[in-house]
Amino acid sequence: MTIIQRTIPKAIKVAGVAGFAGLGIYCTKQFSTAFAESNEPKPVFSGLGFTTLRLQSTKTVNHNTKRLVFEYPNESARSGLTLTSALLAITHPEGSWLPTIRPYTPISDLDEPGRIELMVKQYPDGKASGYLHSLKPGDSLRFATSLKGYQWKQNEFSHAYLLAGGAGITPIYQLIKGILKNPQDRTKLTLVFGVNSEEDLLLKEELDRYATEFPERFNYIYTVSRPKEENSSYRTGYIDEELLRSTFRESTQNTKVFICGPPAMEDSLRYLTCESLVYRYASDLKSQTTVPGTAKMSGQTKSLYPEPNVLTSSLKVGAVTGLRSNILKLHYEDKATPKQRAYVSALSGGVAGGAVTRLMGGRLVPGLVVFSLLGYVGQSSYNAIDTWQMENANTTSKPFLQRMADSKWIPLKSLSDDDYRGILNEKVLSIEAEIALIDDKIGELEKLKTSGLESGNSDPAAK
Numbered sequence: 001m002t003i004i005q006r007t008i009p010k011a012i013k014v015a016g017v018a019g020f021a022g023l024g025i026y027c028t029k030q031f032s033t034a035f036a037e038s039n040e041p042k043p044v045f046s047g048l049g050f051t052t053l054r055l056q057s058t059k060t061v062n063h064n065t066k067r068l069v070f071e072y073p074n075e076s077a078r079s080g081l082t083l084t085s086a087l088l089a090i091t092h093p094e095g096s097w098l099p100t101i102r103p104y105t106p107i108s109d110l111d112e113p114g115r116i117e118l119m120v121k122q123y124p125d126g127k128a129s130g131y132l133h134s135l136k137p138g139d140s141l142r143f144a145t146s147l148k149g150y151q152w153k154q155n156e157f158s159h160a161y162l163l164a165g166g167a168g169i170t171p172i173y174q175l176i177k178g179i180l181k182n183p184q185d186r187t188k189l190t191l192v193f194g195v196n197s198e199e200d201l202l203l204k205e206e207l208d209r210y211a212t213e214f215p216e217r218f219n220y221i222y223t224v225s226r227p228k229e230e231n232s233s234y235r236t237g238y239i240d241e242e243l244l245r246s247t248f249r250e251s252t253q254n255t256k257v258f259i260c261g262p263p264a265m266e267d268s269l270r271y272l273t274c275e276s277l278v279y280r281y282a283s284d285l286k287s288q289t290t291v292p293g294t295a296k297m298s299g300q301t302k303s304l305y306p307e308p309n310v311l312t313s314s315l316k317v318g319a320v321t322g323l324r325s326n327i328l329k330l331h332y333e334d335k336a337t338p339k340q341r342a343y344v345s346a347l348s349g350g351v352a353g354g355a356v357t358r359l360m361g362g363r364l365v366p367g368l369v370v371f372s373l374l375g376y377v378g379q380s381s382y383n384a385i386d387t388w389q390m391e392n393a394n395t396t397s398k399p400f401l402q403r404m405a406d407s408k409w410i411p412l413k414s415l416s417d418d419d420y421r422g423i424l425n426e427k428v429l430s431i432e433a434e435i436a437l438i439d440d441k442i443g444e445l446e447k448l449k450t451s452g453l454e455s456g457n458s459d460p461a462a463k
């Protein structure tokens, strides 16, 4: 903070703050005016903050999956979410003293007024999913802010390949629904949906309906790894390279692959790209031989949501910063010494880092220790740099050559004026001493000359 304060002139800062304030007021006014004009209530998930919704109804889909419908406080309110978004649900699993936060993707129309629907698969010993499955109509659930995934732009790609595994179909389904219901969007979609058994083909009815309604734009392939039916009508096996090679038949220009599924599936598929798969397919057709070489990661493959560690890191940074600035403001009234700042950063890092790590399913103590250390070391380094900068701000900066000469690693020495004067004085003294010696010599010679002359005059024969 200090660095910014020092480098940005006060006038610019004031103008910036005023600008932001103005923009904020303008946006708020525009926003409220728009809603006032249209008589629409404020979107339910607008901005940051918590939202508590009442569970209206539940529906069992299969042995481990349920659909949960939540109602908005105002029946004409809409979600305000965009493609693709998920909601962070705050759950309170039994026996856990800290809440557990997990993202869940709405499967209902994001513009639908009055309600929102989630589809939740329960994992064995799953904390959040177990809690959500235990909820009864009339119970309420709190949501933290919404989580934005890939920001879809209509007609950005001519064809999108969507690879979904298990409950990973929910974000992919939200995308399919949003694209197909937009009459201006002409993107073609191919879904490859991999599940364990036939009963795990979630949202199958809806997907079948879309395939019938939009035969030119939407098609799908279901693949079942452990089919229960003897003569299953579905492809058997995982989503693998062979399946993708037979699916990706189009030119790779302007196509994109989206992946959403269990971490292991995402990891194994991420390294296969649309480009490499089409290339391999084309080469195989020509030569009928296997194309050597491993597929490389490229920008054409995209996970729909940020990596969980990116999400966790952002939450941690946000929590640490918030906690730290509040302690500094409330307890120290923004007058903490550098040492106190280091302690506050360590404390905030530990508490916030530990809590977020725990909330996102990690272990509390390692999170606490690592983040308090990071907080302390980070703040101390900042303090050291800040002190160094302050000291340097008060001294005039030296030219580059002089700084080089000042370095103990360079065998040159830079001279100050006093050093230089001292050396000159030494020289003058030594010259004066030499002059004095020469004077002595001249004196002696003159003496010799006079004494020689005198003796020559009295006894010229001695010469």
Ligand SMILES: Cc1cc2nc3c(=O)[nH]c(=O)nc-3n(C[C@H](O)[C@H](O)[C@H](O)COP(=O)(O)OP(=O)(O)OC[C@H]3O[C@@H](n4cnc5c(N)ncnc54)[C@H](O)[C@@H]3O)c2cc1C
Residues within 6 Å of the ligand: 086, 100, 102, 103, 104, 105, 106, 118, 119, 120, 121, 122, 123, 124, 125, 126, 127, 128, 129, 130, 167, 170, 171, 261, 262, 263, 305, 361
């Ligand atoms: C952006 C996003 C959107 C999501 N949307 C949905 C959704 O709409 N519906 C839905 O049901 N889930 C969705 N999930 C997954 C969800 O957030 C939770 O991860 C899931 O419910 C498990 O949480 P838990 O607390 O019950 O399990 P945990 O207590 O964290 O884990 C219990 C056990 O289940 C295993 N497990 C946890 N998650 C998975 C997984 N994804 N695949 C395989 N095994 C797993 C763990 O390894 C562990 O053994 C989404 C995830 C993300 C990142």
